[in-house]
Amino acid sequence: MTMVSRRAVTAGLLLIPGMASAAPRYDAVLKRPDDPRRFSAPTYDRLSAAVAAAPKDGARPFKILVTRGVWDEQGVIDKPFVHLVGEDRQASIISHLAASGLIAPDGKRWGTFRTPTLFVRAPDFAARNLTIRNAFDGLAEMSKPGGLHSHDGGGPQAVALMLDKGSDRARLSEVDILSYQDTLFPDAGRSLFERCLIAGSYDFIFGAGRAFFRDCEIRSLPRPVDPVDGYVVAPSTPIDKPFGFVFKDCRLTKAPGTARHSVYLGRPWRPSGVFPDGRYGDPKYVAAAAFIDCWMDDHVAPEGWTKMWYTGKDGNPRTMLQPESVRFSQFGSGGPGAAAFRRGRTLTAAEAKGMSQRAVLAGWNVR
Template identity: 50%
Template sequence: MATAGLVACRSRFAATRMDARVGSAEFPTLAAAIAAAPADGRHPFRIQVGAGRWHEKLIIDKPNIHLLGEGRARSIISFDAAAGLRRPDGEPWGTWGCASVIVRAPDFRAEHLTIENSFDYVGNLSAPKFEPIGPNGAQAVALMLDAGADRCLLQDVDIRGHQDTLFVDAGRSLFRRCRISGSVDFVFGAGQSWLEDCEILSRFRPGKERQGYIAVPSTLQSQAHGLVFSKCRLMREAGIPDGSVALGRAWRPGRSFADGKYGDPAVLGSAVFLSCWMDAHIAREGWDPMAYTARDGRRVMLQPLDARLFEFDSRGPGAAQSAGRRWLDAASAAQVSMQRVLQGWTILD
């Protein structure tokens, strides 16, 4: 098996054997380092992401790729595609194609770095060029876990964007001590994700009464769990008013069937906030409804009480209980554990 040039790394990786160092003569780009990884992925292929801003759009389609940075502020992977912008072939990127990093293989790992979508969301809020594909053409994903991704581990990673920052659409994933920032629907998808001890940072949107939504799950009804936030801190940028950010809303994405395209009835989003601290920007009502197309073509609002949206042991000025903001009892909350959400995946640090 051909092996990429081995590099003895300094700083936090002094005792870690690396298979490639991005920024070296042999691997000037991340794409070059990933291309050198063996296709079978039997062993981790460790890539040191050197200090700098790496303007690349990456697809991780080989198992066991590990990206190890030199710190969130030093190693930054960045791209600026948005759903309404055009690919080189003239077609729009779309939500499923615009991510800075797309993972389509198991056992991906990233540590001590930043993954961002640097699209100028605020500067394009009213840009007419996004209207042909709908009012949400400014969706700009930073990280997407796509079909094929599973057992993805991210530790000490800054995931930055605005709308649709983190798209966890497949498999199981674990986020530890990360910071995830955005405004609209910025943690979303159908995957099973456990987010632990993370900072969830809401970003300012000028001129918007409803500043944003955090968790937007599209979990299949057959899955017991979707997005779980455990011991996270829900924070805000300057300028975001009290009570202006929803914990989230339930997404029922459209799907094509023999009799037309409409909201997938097999989807019933699941999101839980466990023992999280919430600043005062969190709305008292907690969750918002979200529209979808019914089978008969009508636009219908999926109400929070009709989805699986819950809290337990919320704290801080944004914590509240109300008829529309359901808390699990202690026995039910105990059933929402990392082991159950990740379904037998053994985490090896």
């Protein structure tokens, strides 16, 4: 009997002469046409085709093996229980290039909300051991003459992953989520991120959803063209939701070139709504985020949190929403960047304990 590596078994790639067995572990395989391996599960050369093969009303995981390669496509997960499993965390890459200020195929600017590489619009999505990235090079674009900038109204915002309306109980484990600005957009439902890497500069984790981050690396990238290198989070949590983004036992790191004290933990995003008396920032959005027992490098600003503008009821587009008016907090921080932050709250031990994974994701029995 031939010895088989533990890695091959774990990946579901038990090789036998002329055949790579993908069943019963996998229901579909995403592989390049020039990949000579044969699988017992159906193979596809586009993610959209593999997702289309999943049952419309599935009640069990439909597992798609994502083999090594760069899968350049803007994907939509619109069926429940779709699970993506990468063959290699760094080499199984779901990628697409779009940015808010670039022109889309329809001749219009993409706009931030159309840029995600991957949209999730169905419950019980899962991803493991792969990379999801937006391939737009924000720093290169902003550094060139006449390049896109955030203040232009159509700038370098480039989302890698959006948990959109319909998403709930999304679970990502050991996934690299990469872009430069507005990287991760958990805007709906409950989500769990475990041992993930999330990288970006401005507002690179933002939205209205409930998300628990455990043992993740949150990596800030340098932004030398702007006064500060960045803001980690920009939540828009509805006031009737007790939790927004909670980070537990995470590491806030920095890429080379990120300056000391140049990155805020976050700022509160208040999207506008339309009301009988006009269009202005919707007061129901009162951001919530907490960092609990996290290690922070020295790029974190001593203030901790900062303000963000929104359109006031009087029409002033530079009305400021202050950290003290929302729900920003931390507890048990360590590392060179940890401090008695000047803004936001320090939780009591009891309050921190009350922000457990079970509490944040209430109603979801995570196994």
